[in-house]
Amino acid sequence: MKSDSAHSLQDLRERSPLLKPLNDQQLSAVLHGDGPAMVLAGAGSGKTRVLTTRVAYLMTEKNVSPNSILLVTFTNKAAAEMTNRVQQMTGKRPQFSGTFHRLCARILRQDGILIGIPPTFSIYDDDDQLDLVKSILKKLNLSVKEFNPRLMLSMISNAKNELLSPKDYQIFAKGKIQEAANRVYQLYEKELDKNGAVDFDNLLNKTVELFRKHSNILQKYQHMFEYVLVDEYQDVNKAQYLLTKMLAAPQNNLFAVGDFSQSIYAWRGADYRNMLALKTDFPGIQEYRLEQNYRSTQTILNAASAVISHNTSHPILELWTEKTDKRRITLYEAETEKDEAEFVTHHIQQFKKTLPYSEMVVLYRTNAQSRVFEELFLKYGVPYKLVGGVRFYARKEVKDVLSLLRLFVNEHDSVALSRIEKLGKKRLQVYLSWLASTKKFPEKTLDILDAVLEASQYLTLYDERLEEDAERLENIQELRSVASEFSDVPSLLENVALVENNTLPDSSSSNQQQDAVSLMSIHAAKGLEFSAVFLVGMEEGLFPHSRSLMDKHQLEEERRLCYVAITRAKEHLYISYTRRRLLYGAVTGSIVSRFIAEIPDHTLERKGGEHPVGLLSGSQHLTHPQHISRRFSQLSDETLERVLKGEIDVESFLDM
DNA sequence: CCATGCAACATTTTT
DNA sequence: TGTTGCATGG
Ligand SMILES: Nc1ncnc2c1ncn2[C@@H]1O[C@H](COP(=O)(O)OP(=O)(O)OP(=O)(O)O)[C@@H](O)[C@H]1O
Numbered sequence A: 001m002k003s004d005s006a007h008s009l010q011d012l013r014e015r016s017p018l019l020k021p022l023n024d025q026q027l028s029a030v031l032h033g034d035g036p037a038m039v040l041a042g043a044g045s046g047k048t049r050v051l052t053t054r055v056a057y058l059m060t061e062k063n064v065s066p067n068s069i070l071l072v073t074f075t076n077k078a079a080a081e082m083t084n085r086v087q088q089m090t091g092k093r094p095q096f097s098g099t100f101h102r103l104c105a106r107i108l109r110q111d112g113i114l115i116g117i118p119p120t121f122s123i124y125d126d127d128d129q130l131d132l133v134k135s136i137l138k139k140l141n142l143s144v145k146e147f148n149p150r151l152m153l154s155m156i157s158n159a160k161n162e163l164l165s166p167k168d169y170q171i172f173a174k175g176k177i178q179e180a181a182n183r184v185y186q187l188y189e190k191e192l193d194k195n196g197a198v199d200f201d202n203l204l205n206k207t208v209e210l211f212r213k214h215s216n217i218l219q220k221y222q223h224m225f226e227y228v229l230v231d232e233y234q235d236v237n238k239a240q241y242l243l244t245k246m247l248a249a250p251q252n253n254l255f256a257v258g259d260f261s262q263s264i265y266a267w268r269g270a271d272y273r274n275m276l277a278l279k280t281d282f283p284g285i286q287e288y289r290l291e292q293n294y295r296s297t298q299t300i301l302n303a304a305s306a307v308i309s310h311n312t313s314h315p316i317l318e319l320w321t322e323k324t325d326k327r328r329i330t331l332y333e334a335e336t337e338k339d340e341a342e343f344v345t346h347h348i349q350q351f352k353k354t355l356p357y358s359e360m361v362v363l364y365r366t367n368a369q370s371r372v373f374e375e376l377f378l379k380y381g382v383p384y385k386l387v388g389g390v391r392f393y394a395r396k397e398v399k400d401v402l403s404l405l406r407l408f409v410n411e412h413d414s415v416a417l418s419r420i421e422k423l424g425k426k427r428l429q430v431y432l433s434w435l436a437s438t439k440k441f442p443e444k445t446l447d448i449l450d451a452v453l454e455a456s457q458y459l460t461l462y463d464e465r466l467e468e469d470a471e472r473l474e475n476i477q478e479l480r481s482v483a484s485e486f487s488d489v490p491s492l493l494e495n496v497a498l499v500e501n502n503t504l505p506d507s508s509s510s511n512q513q514q515d516a517v518s519l520m521s522i523h524a525a526k527g528l529e530f531s532a533v534f535l536v537g538m539e540e541g542l543f544p545h546s547r548s549l550m551d552k553h554q555l556e557e558e559r560r561l562c563y564v565a566i567t568r569a570k571e572h573l574y575i576s577y578t579r580r581r582l583l584y585g586a587v588t589g590s591i592v593s594r595f596i597a598e599i600p601d602h603t604l605e606r607k608g609g610e611h612p613v614g615l616l617s618g619s620q621h622l623t624h625p626q627h628i629s630r631r632f633s634q635l636s637d638e639t640l641e642r643v644l645k646g647e648i649d650v651e652s653f654l655d656m
Numbered sequence B: 001c002c003a004t005g006c007a008a009c010a011t012t013t014t015t
Numbered sequence C: 001t002g003t004t005g006c007a008t009g010g
Helices: A006-015 A024-030 A047-060 A076-090 A100-115 A124-140 A149-161 A166-172 A175-197 A201-212 A217-225 A237-249 A273-281 A298-308 A337-351 A367-380 A396-409 A414-422 A426-437 A443-458 A467-483 A489-498 A553-568 A625-643 A650-656
Strands: A037-041 A071-074 A096-099 A122-124 A197-199 A225-228 A253-259 A286-290 A329-334 A359-365 A384-386 A515-522 A528-533 A569-578 A581-582 A588-589 A604-608
Touching: A006 A024, A024 A047, A024 A286, A024 A443, A037 A047, A037 A225, A047 A071, A047 A076, A047 A225, A047 A253, A071 A076, A071 A100, A071 A443, A076 A096, A076 A625, A096 A100, A096 A337, A100 A201, A100 A237, A100 A489, A122 A124, A122 A201, A122 A414, A122 A489, A124 A149, A124 A175, A124 A414, A149 A201, A166 A175, A175 A197, A175 A414, A197 A528, A201 A217, A201 A237, A217 A237, A225 A396, A225 A414, A237 A253, A237 A273, A253 A273, A298 A329, A298 A553, A298 A569, A329 A337, A337 A359, A337 A367, A337 A569, A359 A367, A367 A384, A367 A396, A367 A515, A396 A443, A396 A467, A414 A426, A426 A443, A426 A625, A443 A467, A443 A489, A467 A489, A528 A553
Parallel strands: A037 A253, A037 A286, A071 A096, A071 A225, A122 A197, A225 A253, A329 A569, A329 A604, A359 A515, A359 A528, A384 A515, A528 A569
Antiparallel strands: A581 A588
16 A cells, blocks of 8 residues: 555545545555554644545545544544544544543443442542542641642642552652642542542543453453544653553554644643654554645744754654745734734734634633733624633532532532532532432433522522622523533533533623634644734743743743744734733733744844844833742742752753 | 631643 | 632621
8 A cells, every 4th residue: 555656646636536635645644554653744734634534535445434433632622623524525423533531431431330430420620629639638637838739739640640540659759748749649539439530630541440450341442443543642641642552452553643843731741752652662653744734834834943943852843835925924012911912903903804803813822811802802893702711611600500410410429519518508408308309300401400400599699680690690591501402411511521611602792703813822722723823922931931931841842832823824923022011910021032032033024112022122111029029939939849849850950 | 607808829731 | 810718797
């Protein structure tokens, strides 16, 4: 198959409409026969196109049953998009197409009982996890002042990402903080067990455990999934790596696609070196490369590649393009974040003459930055769509109602229990006895939800005449309408836990429009593309984020994030930063991001501010000594703490 | 036992 | 800035 000459590739393209829109490199990858393969390719080179086309090709030309295809991606959105494309091409959908977490949830519902996980298990999100950690700290008589629950949780999560069980961790834990984390971890896992609950990390880890302990179950799934295809492989963690390896065996029909330079999830255990590990674990693996970029102009690619070339710890894949549009990247120095947003809004309105809003996006490092843009968009009537941010399902009233439902499904869920208890002991008692004494519950999900609301008298907590309460009640209505779409409560709960940060589909009219500008974090933009990209807030401390300045690897991850941001743009790229910015309510002087200095000058066209870029322009303005010194002392304290705990090695500490 | 108010506090990124 | 937790008072 792989020895096809260019001539017969052309033949194939002629014969199959499916294969027509592919270049030679893409086509060879799609046509890969059996056995392991990986596609290494930079941004916009058609990795996703190759993946979806290969699935279609397997199903139509190779007579592979859709039921034996496993297609894994990292977000539900990407999964939906891929499923769609495959369905358009073939009219069929793979047996499974979704995230690792969803796959694991499904497997554990089915077979988790073998390792003590009941089919009714609750899924704990980070709020639930934090609640659990806090309650354990209390139980252990450890002060939350001394042992920050968030820190405890992240240490536990890091351990889990390394697949360290509580027993394993016990051996490594050294020093006060780690020993405390160790004690918490031991209890934490016990509590999860008792509660019949699984946290995000355990969805993956417990599935690995299940496969290791019960080879017959593993075999069942191996048999089911003859072909395993994974997108964004640079972002798999240890458990995900093992899962793909286990599931692909014994035929090893593994097809992994990725780009080192787009690895942006190291902070949650992802490791791009897993892509290199494939070469060791599958010595015969066939490697494909795609080098033509179809998305961006040469100018944009030049900028992206100049930035990423400052990274030294991973390979960088080359790209070229035929889009030779000479338009330069606009760099704008804004006075304040409001000025920045005005600038962006103005240009969006200009672009509207030639582009739909949906082809424009504002990208930022942190979700908090979306606020000013929302305000100005509202003011100027620009329709927008906020992706991510304050999660609908993280809102208090929504979580409360979900906790009521969780208790309905799983009475052992102590986190849900104490949440309801906070609403009043009596209310909890009444609710529990209703659960215990009711013989027959309604059938429909929505009817159950309504019965639950009635029994708990939850709605009486709010007064619709108060603005704030009215909004909460509205959110509950929204949840009701979501509920009505599910056939049973467990699947409602699972979806709510696993579906990524859907924004509140609130009533503000600008949210309802289909043609709208997107507002999202760079992380959320991975895999997407837009004609016009506004990359905002390019300031030291914000991007790269202050919490990553101390470690070389974290800084490189920020740079990869910058690469991802730049490469989202098809034609127009606007980059901006401010001279001073409101941070937690206080004015702070800003410093231009170092990444801007890494972009070649000739690709840029400067607007705003008269000061040369790359200097500390604006920083002499309006500095607030208190604020700055507080932030700096926090930084060094925390750094020191991490060095002491061994999270940062001494060498890189001295490097800083 | 519960509601209310104020102060401290914290903030990256998300499955 | 928005939230969360704690202290106060009913
Ligand atoms: N052979 C081709 N001819 C024309 N356009 C193509 C071709 N291959 C891909 N494209 C287009 O290039 C763009 C980028 O493709 P795709 O999203 O698959 O790239 P990617 O490598 O997955 O990108 P990223 O790494 O950013 O996720 C898409 O708009 C796609 O339709």
